[in-house]
Amino acid sequence: MEKTFHSIIEISKAINSVLDIDQLLETIMDAAIQSVGVERGILFLKLPDGTLQPRAARNVEKETVVNAEEISRSIIAEVASSGHYFLSSNIQDDPNIMQRPSVREFKILSVLCVPLVNKDSTIGTIYLDSRKATKVFTERDVEFLQTFANLAAIAISNAHVFEAAKNEARYWKGEASQRHGLENIIHCSEAIGMLCQRTRSVAHTMLSVLITGESGTGKELFARAIHYHSPRHDGRFMPINCSALPEYILESELFGAKKGAYTGSIADTKGLFEEANGGTIFLDEIADMQPTLQAKLLRVLQEGEIRRVGDTHYRYTDVRVISATNKNILEEIRDGRFREDLYYRLCGMELYIPPLRERRDDVVPLAHYFVQRFCDENNLTRKSFTPAALTALQGYSFPGNVRELQNIVRKAVLLSNTQDRIEEIELPKILPLRDDPEDFSEATKQHIVKVLEKVEWNQTRAAELLGLNRTTLQAKMKKLNISRM
Ligand SMILES: Nc1ncnc2c1ncn2[C@@H]1O[C@H](COP(=O)(O)OP(=O)(O)O)[C@@H](O)[C@H]1O
Ligand SMILES: [Mg+2]
Numbered sequence: 001m002e003k004t005f006h007s008i009i010e011i012s013k014a015i016n017s018v019l020d021i022d023q024l025l026e027t028i029m030d031a032a033i034q035s036v037g038v039e040r041g042i043l044f045l046k047l048p049d050g051t052l053q054p055r056a057a058r059n060v061e062k063e064t065v066v067n068a069e070e071i072s073r074s075i076i077a078e079v080a081s082s083g084h085y086f087l088s089s090n091i092q093d094d095p096n097i098m099q100r101p102s103v104r105e106f107k108i109l110s111v112l113c114v115p116l117v118n119k120d121s122t123i124g125t126i127y128l129d130s131r132k133a134t135k136v137f138t139e140r141d142v143e144f145l146q147t148f149a150n151l152a153a154i155a156i157s158n159a160h161v162f163e164a165a166k167n168e169a170r171y172w173k174g175e176a177s178q179r180h181g182l183e184n185i186i187h188c189s190e191a192i193g194m195l196c197q198r199t200r201s202v203a204h205t206m207l208s209v210l211i212t213g214e215s216g217t218g219k220e221l222f223a224r225a226i227h228y229h230s231p232r233h234d235g236r237f238m239p240i241n242c243s244a245l246p247e248y249i250l251e252s253e254l255f256g257a258k259k260g261a262y263t264g265s266i267a268d269t270k271g272l273f274e275e276a277n278g279g280t281i282f283l284d285e286i287a288d289m290q291p292t293l294q295a296k297l298l299r300v301l302q303e304g305e306i307r308r309v310g311d312t313h314y315r316y317t318d319v320r321v322i323s324a325t326n327k328n329i330l331e332e333i334r335d336g337r338f339r340e341d342l343y344y345r346l347c348g349m350e351l352y353i354p355p356l357r358e359r360r361d362d363v364v365p366l367a368h369y370f371v372q373r374f375c376d377e378n379n380l381t382r383k384s385f386t387p388a389a390l391t392a393l394q395g396y397s398f399p400g401n402v403r404e405l406q407n408i409v410r411k412a413v414l415l416s417n418t419q420d421r422i423e424e425i426e427l428p429k430i431l432p433l434r435d436d437p438e439d440f441s442e443a444t445k446q447h448i449v450k451v452l453e454k455v456e457w458n459q460t461r462a463a464e465l466l467g468l469n470r471t472t473l474q475a476k477m478k479k480l481n482i483s484r485m
Contacts, residue, residue: 007035008147008448015155019162022055022264028126028152029056033150036112036141038130042068042087045116045124045156046076063102064129070100071113079122085146086113093373112137114146118153126152180224186369189359195222195351202349205228208301210286210346211324211354213296215472216403219324220284222351226322227280235279238272243288243471252309255300261310273306276319283323286346287332288471291339298342326472356398356405358362363394366402370409371422380483381420383413389425396427399444399476400467407467427463445480448473457484 011031018019018024025043033041040059044052050071060068071086088094088111088270091103102108116124126149130137152449182196202209203226211219220239240253243445252261256271272281272352283289299304301321305314323346332338367385375382383392389412398404408427416422418483430445448466455461463473 002114008151011035011148012151014154015152016158018155019159021159021163022418024155025056026160029058029154032126032128032145032148032152033058034126036137036145038128038135040131041126041128043124044072046122052076055124058174060129061102061106064106064108067100067102068113068127071111072127074114075115075125076122079117083412085115086110086111087137087142088138089138101471107131109133110136112141112145114149114151115143116149116156118157119189119299123153123156180221180228182225182229184219185221185225186362186366188361188365191354191359192362195353196225198349198351199225200229202226202351204231205348206320207348208321208323208346209349209351210329210343211322211351211353212329212357213326214401215326215468217355218402219326219353219354220282222353223280223282223284223322223324227282227320230280230320232279232320236276237282239281239282239284240278241284243285243469247290247293248309250289251296254293254297255306256308256311258308258310261308266345268308271306271308273300273317273319274315277317278319280320280322283321283346285325285469285471286323287325287327287329287338291337294339294342298339298345301342301345308368320350326469327475345369356401360394362402363398363405364390366405367393367409371413373412374413378413380413383416383420383422385425386421386423389422390426392427397444397447399447404467444476445482446477447481448480452482452484 014031015027018027025045029041029043032043033039033444037236041057042060042065043056045054045055052072054065054069063472073432075086081478092107101179110130111127112129113125115122116126126145128145157235182199185192185196187193187196196365199222209223209226211222213219223239224237227233235446240250242250245253252269252271254271254273256274257269259268303314304318305316307314329338329343333340333343356366367390371385374380387420393405393408400407408425412422412425415424415426428451448462452459452462455465459473459477460470463470468474468476
């Protein structure tokens with residue numbers, strides 16, 4: 001007994017020090033074989049579709065793998081009800097097993113197979129057999145192997161979690177350096193140049209940042225850049241759109257919910273504030289948050305503690321908050337729709353991103369950048385614009401800002417199919433822009449009306465076409481006095 005106990009400790013040390021899954025399975029296989037004192041064995045893991053895959057094996061023939069798989073499948077089917085292993089100490093007495101070709105051909109005398117169970121789910125099996133009369137499996141072997149398998153199952157699950165986390169981290173790191181840094185904010189204008197500088201300096205602080213600007217100007221892009229240039233870049237960046245979800249769902253998305261807090265919620269869930277621990281949460285369209293939720297958010301920011309919906313105790317998280325809105329938030333405060341005290345919490349610093357029409361120097365570099373990106377993404381040879389096409393772009397007002405430019409360029413690339421020069425730019429029909437702001441709003445108005453007419457005043461579709469969100473479109477319609485005749 002003493003000996004068994006020690007070998008279990010030794011084994012658990014060994015398998016818990018290996019995090020690479022393949023290496024771990026080999027270690028488990030060797031340990032199982034050595035401790036039970038046999039020569040042959042197979043370790044199966046269950047794939048998501050339920051099939052069993054041999055992942056490590058010692059000294060077995062193909063035929064044995066097939067039979068071992070069948071035995072494994074039948075014990076796995078039984079495990080749920082009985083937690084059962086399979087032991088046949090003397091196969092000669094077992095007519096069912098004797099039928100199997102490998103048993104006869106390879107003179108297998110005794111078989112032991114135990115499930116690998118972690119947290120109530122069976123993740124695989126360990127199969128061992130013996131072909132020597134001197135080694136017949138006993139109940140003691142079963143007890144040992146089952147204890148061993150329980151430890152191994154935990155180690156395997158840990159290795160899976162570790163691997164998933166590692167892959168995710170690698171993915172995000174790659175993504176981050178490719179897409180989310182300040183170097184990916186394309187610009188020539190002084191306005192954006194200064195904004196990049198301010199972003200870099202604010203990134204190193206813990207200040208909350210409120211990013212304002214029309215839809216499509218790059219608010220989320222800047223929010224990500226702040227995160228990736230901050231000391232928290234190894235933590236997660238969790239964006240959420242506060243205008244898209246009903247209030248009660250938004251609340252549980254943000255703060256989590258206890259099991260049973262809602263009909264149908266079958267498990268405790270973590271909210272984004274917990275998920276973003278050590279990282280950054282991005283509250284997009286913050287001005288659309290309902291007043292009751294604004295009050296709860298304020299509490300969280302003041303106390304630094306959150307409470308899952310339906311839960312009684314508090315949890316602490318360390319999260320940096322960046323928020324964004326395309327509304328005039330001071331107007332929202334004045335009209336009583338947004339809490340002033342929350343605004344001060346959120347706005348440690350404000351970054352305002354001017355609309356694209358007010359920084360026309362950015363149009364051409366952005367257009368070039370998007371063309372190259374789409375060509376690369378679609379495996380097309382790189383294309384360039386004709387001067388006429390560029391002039392057309394520069395004269396346009398982009399009510400949907402950079403997002404609209406991106407859509408226009410994407411369409412132009414696709415329409416130009418094989419040619420390497422892009423001549424045709426399909427712009428929404430709009431009057432050439434003049435410097436007079438009155439004229440500008442008139443042009444925008446006509447453009448919006450035209451789009452609305454095209455989609456029979458379906459505001460959701462019009463907003464899509466314009467690259468705006470619906471609330472922004474509605475605000476613009478109000479401001480420009482647009483209504484259906
Ligand atoms: N200066 C820029 N350089 C490169 N891409 C940009 C720039 N500004 C905006 N974009 C792109 O335009 C799109 C809209 O930007 P986004 O950050 O979602 O805008 P907002 O959040 O203000 O609506 C995104 O695909 C973004 O990557
Ligand atoms: Mg956005």
